[in-house]
Amino acid sequence: MSILTFRNVSLTYPARTGKGGAAEKRVLDGINLQVASDELVAIIGRSGSGKTSLLNLAAGFLKPTEGAITVDGTPVTGPGADRAVVFQDDALYPWLDARDNIAFPLKLKGVALAERRAKAEVLLARVGLADAGDRHIWELSGGMRQRVGIARALAAEPRFLLLDEPLGALDALTRTRMQDFLLRIKAESGAGAVLITHSIEEALLLGTRVVVLSPNPGRLTAEVEAGFNAEILNGASVADVKASPIFKRMHAGLTGLIHAGEEELAA
Template sequence: MKIEFRQVTKEFAVRDSDRPFRALDGIDLGVREGEFLTLVGPSGCGKSTLLDLLTGLTAPTSGEIRIDGVPVEGPGLDRGIVFQQYALFPWRTALGNVEFGLEAKAVPRKERSALARRHLDLVGLGGFGDRYPHELSGGMRQRVAIARSLAFDPDVLLMDEPFAALDAQTRESLQEELLRIWEKTGKTIVFITHGIDEAVYLGQRVAVMSSRPGRVRQVIDVSFDSREGDLRADPRFGEYRHAIWTLLREEVASVA
């Protein structure tokens, strides 16, 4: 496995209480090399906490997370991150934003510029390198964020609801673009979403999380005979969607 969560639990101290808040409880989950894994779950189930642990920004209370067999002990350039909010530097152009991670790797300036332009081309923004974030649409800014994360060539791309703030048409367009990029680069992608349709459309497997404390309730394999045409019209799409919706409905009902 590329990524392994081994009995991972995460607790947070609660002000004026002796009892900690348990966000995640006994997470066991594996992600294969080059896999596109999506995660869905009820609000507050710990999806983003799980991703924070994988980035190394916070440590588990117990258990272990490994990438390529090595324990995660902090942030690293082997992981690229794309958030819901674009997190672009407003004083840098699109090209300058993409170059940022390459600067951290001490890539020479000439090579850095060429790599950044290549990745802007990859996300369909060739010719927009001199634009500042305020001169770009929301979808274009998210493309810059994806290009920035890909440019320094991480092994794993972590995405925390990156399309949630976009309109439906732009979101679907970027979903298609992301699949094209994934197929071209072969990156391992872990993608968090609230949308069941998005999870089924993008993921090779969908991990469904329980209500808090978050656990992996079930991992559903998603397979289609072909991705040509309107995938959402495929009868299997509806079957996968219904199975996930049923699991989530049960989780919400259990805490109502």
């Protein structure tokens, strides 16, 4: 069991002087959060609440101004394969076919060509793309590309998956199917996950916990145990879950929480 910990993490962008200068901006303030490897923590919040900054900190793309991020007690000092990121715009490499994209992390580790391709085949099958290994990236649909992106992240055998709105660019039908897929593949992999999303529904469906981030500066203002993902993993249909009264009540509650800040600003 691995644990990803944010301890008192703050992030401040320094003031920029000169042309196009900006005042110092506190993006995240006093974030405390723990994610265990049997969890999928969904982070929701309005635009500008610092969701993506939070994920970039976990990934090691950004360094916290204060506080520390650790994986099993070891401080995060930069990006690493123990925290693989899945991007909204898939970030697949167009000069590689689907198979070699998935094999990419293995190539970085120095795994021999035949072995890494064999492993990529296994992953292709796991994400339901057994026949698509030779396909160019641009020949794949948005949903297929995200499956490749997730398979590539899994090839790195990460302890945590950092999901930056991976389903944000998909059409509604594909998105529903991918939500179910994402839950199962995450459960199989044994990796913990942090999911950034602006969809309250998606956060509730997929998250073991839902964390609300409120803006200016970004603070964690609420945390909800969801648990619908267990129902879905046990075979309940996404549609049934969404229709249940308790789901609707939680959805309404979270919507209220997120928009409360907006009204304050307006008042």
